[in-house]
Amino acid sequence: MNFTIVLFVSMFCGLILAQDNATGATETEETGETKSSCPDMHDLLIEFGAMREKLTSVETRLKESENQILEQRNKERTKVIFSTAVAQGEKHVGPFNTDITLSYKRVITNIGDAYNPSTGIFNAPVAGVYYFTIFYTAGGNREGKLFLYKNNDLVVMTSDHITQYDGADNGGNAVFLQLQQRDQVYVRMAANSHVWGNDYYTTFSGFLVTQM
Template sequence: MNFTILWFVLLFCGSISAQDDGTATETQLCHPDMCDLIKEFAAMKEKLGAVETRLEDSETRLKNSENQIQELRNNETTKVIFSAATGGGEKHIGPFNTDITLVYRKVITNIGNAYNQFTGIFVAPVAGVYQFSIFYHTGAGPKAMLKLFKNNQLIAMTHHLQPETSGNGGNAVFLQLQQGDQVYVQLAENTRIWGTDYHTTFSGLLVTQM
């Protein structure tokens, strides 16, 4: 609509007027008042362009802020914390003639349900940095040895090599995992640990999502 008005103004300003003395005529491009009006329209158009630019910048910043807020909300909603004990009553687990995956059946907490109490395997639900810890108790007799694996890769170990005495041990690591990576504990062949609801545990948590 602004362009239509400006067009009519230009047509009007292009009209021809004669001088009053009758001796000569001249073509005036526009009446002085109309010239002022055109200048005002031009200035207004320039200001509107600047306002539109600022609005576009503001919309871009607002969109970026909304994306950042949504990302923070997504990070906050992903919580992974678990802790489990071997359970099964007070008895030794092992020794066996081969390495076995240790199943921690007594779930203490399992926020996010990433730990499977039937397989003993933790599966990362999201990519990020996780912390894991293992602790055990063993009585006098065969030595004790636990191994922490990421997928099929040995990451950490803890052991007790003095069979004449009971002992305790543990280890802890930070791991960068991708979604679907598996973490689990194996009991080494020809070793044993004391299985109860309280002594031998496997724990982990999501430290930061990536």
């Protein structure tokens, strides 16, 4: 609408000047006032140009804000939550003569399908901060010892020593981990140690706190 008005005024100013030239009109106070309005037109064009630049800048910022909102919404849609338990037909798992990766066969929750019950390994689907917990119950006549790994690095552990007077031992630990996409997290059981199974006693859980 503004640019239409500017164009109309410009044409009107041009018609007046053309009429003055055709009639050979001398400069009078009236024509002087008419001509003086034409320089004002130049100032208006400059002002509207500045307004257009401001509008373009605002549109750019709005577009950037929209992209940020869409990116945040995509992050919020990423849900990663899992909770598992060691499932064994017998009461306990182990002992073994070497460290083993525990395979938690009973999948209680696996939103996002990031945990693989066949391998016992959690694979991070997106980069972010995750929270993991490990808990176990074991007989007191043998040591219970679990390690939580990120890729090839030991992060936290939980253990309890052998006791002759305690029929059962419990242990647990938890940690926040910053992971990159495809990082792996899993639990290893130490050689010559054991844990109880039976679907309920020994668990491995985790969830995505925030995507990065």
